Amino acid sequence: MPDAPKPLLIFDFDGTLANTLETGIGIYNDLADGYGLSPVTAEEVRELRKLNTRALLDHLGISRLMAVKVGAHIRKVLHQRMDEVEMIEGIQEAILGLHAEGFRLGILTSNSISNVRLVLRRFGLLECFSFIEAGVSLFGKAQRITNVLRKEKIPAAEVMYVGDETRDMEAARDSKVSAVAVCWGVNGRDAMQTEDPDFCIDAPSELRPCAEAFAAAGK
DSSP states (O other): OOOOOOOEEEEOOBTTTBOOHHHHHHHHHHHHGGGTOOOOOHHHHHHHTTSOHHHHHHHHTOOHHHHHHHHHHHHHHHHTTGGGOOBOTTHHHHHHHHHHTTOEEEEEESSOHHHHHHHHHHTTOGGGOSEEEESOOTTHHHHHHHHHHHHHTOOGGGEEEEESSHHHHHHHHHTTOEEEEETTSSSOHHHHHTTOOSEEESSGGGHHHHHHHHHHHTO
């Protein structure tokens, strides 16, 4: 009998694969005054990473509607600075290893597809991903994950969603896929653990063991 297909890993992009956080904070600070917001210091950023996404927005005085507007503005400026963006240290090796082992990989992001492809191509990773679902949806990330499962014709039980924000973990739970919390992005370990993810990791080198454990458990 042929081997069962490997699980699908769906990755968030910003903060999970690409280190857009520092560049994004710089852009946020440049734009803050125009939205009546206060810039954030490096020290504040360290403290803000301990908060979940909703608490973080509340602390900054940003409503959900304003978050959409500011986020879109940041992405527009970020497009002009994508050549400055590096991959998270160790991610390149982790993705190449997962791909070589036969895991199916995809990306679900609110960033633009051109930005994502630009960075992946620069680091020789574009061919590792079978799909890139990019852009913002009014229906939220959970619905977008569900749409990907339908399009890829794969059950939720065979999927892991990998993200760096508490809202990523909420989306994984709501779409009934397994959640992998990475603690090097927007939200730190303290915040991520409040969402009770299936896996909580501190380094990209832990991705492959998580995927292998998940695959073994499903057999």
